[in-house]
Amino acid sequence: MPTKQQQSEGISTIPRGEYPRPILRRERWLSLNGPWRFGFDDNNIGLAAGWQMIKLAPDSASPFNRQINVPFAYQSELSGIGDRTPHDTVWYARTFASPRGGLLGLEERLLLHFGAVDYEATVWVNGVQVAQHRGGNTPFSADITHQLCDDVERQVIVVRAVDRNDDLAQPRGKQYWREQSENIYYTPTTGIWQSVWLEPVPVRYIDHVLLVPDIDTCTLRAEIDIAGGGHTGLSIEVEVSHNGEQVTRAVVSANPSTTFLAINMDTRGALPPYGDCGDWSGCVLWSPERPALYDLQVRLLDNAGARLDEISSYAGMRKVSIWNGRFLLNNRPYFQRLVLDQGYFPSGLLTAPTDEDLRRDIELAKELGFNGARKHQKVEDPRWHYWADRLGFLSWGEMANAFNFSREYIERFTAEWIEVVRHNQSYPSVIVWTPMNESWGVPSVFRDVRQRAHLLSLYHLTRSLDPTRPVVSNDGWEHAETDLVTIHDYRDSAALAKGYATVEESLSGKAMGRQIFVPGYRYHGQPIMITEFGGNTVSGSEGWGYETAKTKHDLLKKYAAQVDALVKSDIVQGFCYTQLTDVEQETNGLLTYDRQHKLSPDEVKRITTWKAKTETFGFDESVLDASFRAPHVP
CATH class of the missing domain: 2.60.40.10 (Immunoglobulins)
Known part of the structure; x- marks a missing residue:
């Protein structure tokens, strides 16, 4: 076990050995990352066969006939398996020595924490079920004190994870349901994909x-x-x-x-x-x-x-508000220069190889002039939020969406979204909630009154959980009630300049063929932002983008022209460029998948911050005295 100092500093041979939950941290804890026994259960026989009752020995074979490196999913290279074949049910097992008299005091309890397990998890300790959790993006814990065996040297933890590959009513984000990733969809993640750890606590x-x-x-x-x-x-x-x-x-x-x-x-x-x-x-x-x-x-x-x-x-003492149609940070107009960030890594997929990789992604984005990110279709690792708070980087809290609408989908999505808001609400860097993106999960929202009601319910649910942040009802298009009007627009620079010259032009057209608002809702003065645009690739790339530049020089010119079109608009109050890095077959990042610059970072930063809109948009600074109180959200 690493020393307390090693764990606090993240200096450890244990994979992802830093403390996993920095917003709520205790001094004593024990990482359970590293080697676990692992097995596929393609015939779904494990429960009936009693795999949960296994007594692991060092030479254990079937059914846990593989070794996996937790917290990396079996599809990833860093897991030690790297199998991209779909397997809906997987099992994990490992032992740990009894903590009595060591990590655990006589009058203490022992909590077992999981950062995230995709999608449904059941956990046993010494053959006794201690937890069951549904939702692949949120943490859960179990008090395992009474399941510990004082008279045995080895305590056994078993985890069964079910992630049905063809279930499109399951919140999954960019995880593809077919064997080979394509288009905007990537390799899926099944099972444990964030840290596992033990933590002693007092009775109360x-x-x-x-x-x-x-x-x-x-x-x-x-x-x-x-x-x-x-x-x-x-x-x-x-x-x-x-x-x-x-x-x-x-x-x-x-x-x-x-x-x-x-x-x-x-x-x-x-x-x-x-x-x-x-x-x-x-x-x-x-x-x-x-x-x-x-x-x-x-x-x-x-x-x-x-x-x-x-x-x-x-x-962090900060305030996000909307006043007189302007987006404000700390009671002053603020122009958001965001970048779309999928949060995928070549060797770890959804799981960053190291804590330093999470920090480095933010530093790279800041080096390119961006002041924040849309973490796209991913509920991010708490360590990423920690570094965003420390380094000064805005983020939009987004949910991994499903694709099909049903009663079961509503129950799944709503329950998990409540957990997402609860666990991420204290991070000062999170400034906007976006439960829905591009009508994923509500594909017929324009004509289906039930889907519109669901969209509206998510808006009001989120506002009831957190009234201090704006809520975007459906990022991209087909908005219901919303605090920001956010539009996805992959047209060229000339079309962008024309399309956002006036409010009327901005709202008169369609976004990627979709209406800006669904029936029954309309614009009433909300700030307008372009939250996806660009997506440019270079000719010869082994992948795709929304537009193709002939050379890297042309790529820089395209980026400059598109950014210029938006920052010159008197209407647009922020943008989000697609995207920070390439991901698998999608090669429209400013960085390659392995985080190498395609363009001069200094040149990109100069363009990103060109005419940086920290000015007041005609905002009367004289109101900023001790009597000024801009409401959080209208």
């Missing part, structure tokens, strides 16, 4: 923390859930610091369900002057240009004030 422990900033009052709203029962006499303490200097400390009595705190984040008098990063409210603000973060220690105390549990977290 901090289960979840939600952080909601309010820069207008310079307060941070914390919602803290406690697990384990028996909350009488307990209290919550939150200590806030910035750059090692304590800002404030708050203590409140714990509630049986959720404990609410309103923490004063005013740094005046608590910290040295911080340049122009603060504003009149006294907050140190987060933005891509100045990604200032507060560090938090959240403690659960008993009735004598003794510490029962402690987690480390962080928060």
Whole structure:
């Protein structure tokens, strides 16, 4: 087992050995990444045959007759298997030594965490089922304390994952349902694809923390859930610091369900002057240009004030709002220069080979002049969000969509989307929610009243879960109620310039042959953004793009002309270029699939930031005094 310092620094021979959940971090934990026994169950006989009861020995053969490198899916090279053949049901097993007297104290519980398992997962410990979870993009945990066997050296974990390749009502994103990837669809991911780890906790422990900033009052709203029962006499303490200097400390009595705190984040008098990063409210603000973060220690105390549990977290004080038809960040107009990012890697597919690869993708995008990304059809690894928060990089929280509409699809999608918002809501870099993309899952939304109702329900559901961020009902076209009008447009630069000269021109045409709004809904002054365009490739590439340039020089000219057409528009308040990297057969990235530059990064950055629209679009700066409060969302 790596030392505490090694784990905290990510210095480990264990694959993806860094702490997996940086927004809710404990000091003691044990990674279960690395070699697991593995087997295909193509005839679906495992349950009846009792595979869940297996007692693994070092030389175990069938049914777990392979070895896999967790957290990489069997389809990936880094898994050690690299089999692209569809297998709907797969099994995993491994042992770990009893943690009694070591990792686990006598009065503690042991939690088993899974970052993500695609799609349906059932987990057993020593033959006892401890968890069942449906949804390939969200984490889940199980208390396995009572399943541990003190009298045996080896504890056995077994996981059964079911990912039906031909189920198009299952949220799957870009994962293709055929054996060979093609067009805009890529190699699928089945089973465990994010980290697995053990974590000891006290009998009563901090289960979840939600952080909601309010820069207008310079307060941070914390919602803290406690697990384990028996909350009488307990209290919550939150200590806030910035750059090692304590800002404030708050203590409140714990509630049986959720404990609410309103923490004063005013740094005046608590910290040295911080340049122009603060504003009149006294907050140190987060933005891509100045990604200032507060560090938090959240403690659960008993009735004598003794510490029962402690987690480390962080928060960014920033605000996203829409005011008078303008998109605002921290109460000022802000032009988003986004890039479409699929989050695929040649050797790991949906799973980044290392934590450094996640960080490097953001650094590469920033080097090209982008201030954020649409993480397209993927719920991203928490470590990516951590680096976006640290490095200053905006992101849109998107869901991996399904393709077919049905009652079962509605139940699956809605339940998983609620989990996505819950787990990603505290990241300051996430500024927009986009549950739906291009009518995937609702292909007949223009004429089917049920599908329109579903689209509208997702908008209001998301707003009810998080009223502090704009919600895009259907990114690309066929919007119902929406806070931003987002359009996908792969026309050439001349057509872009003409199409977005006025609001009327912007909304009069169709996006890729689709109407901008579905029947019953219309434009009422929302900010307009072009959230997919470009997609250019170079002639001779072994793949495809939306437009083909003859040479790399022509590719740069096409990019310059398309960006210029959008930034010159008085209507467009942001763009998202397709795309950051090539992915498999899709060769329209600014970078190759292995993250090599196709063009001079300095030239690309100059174009991306050309006439950078941080100006006010006629916005009256005189309103930005202590009385100004732009609402979060209209």
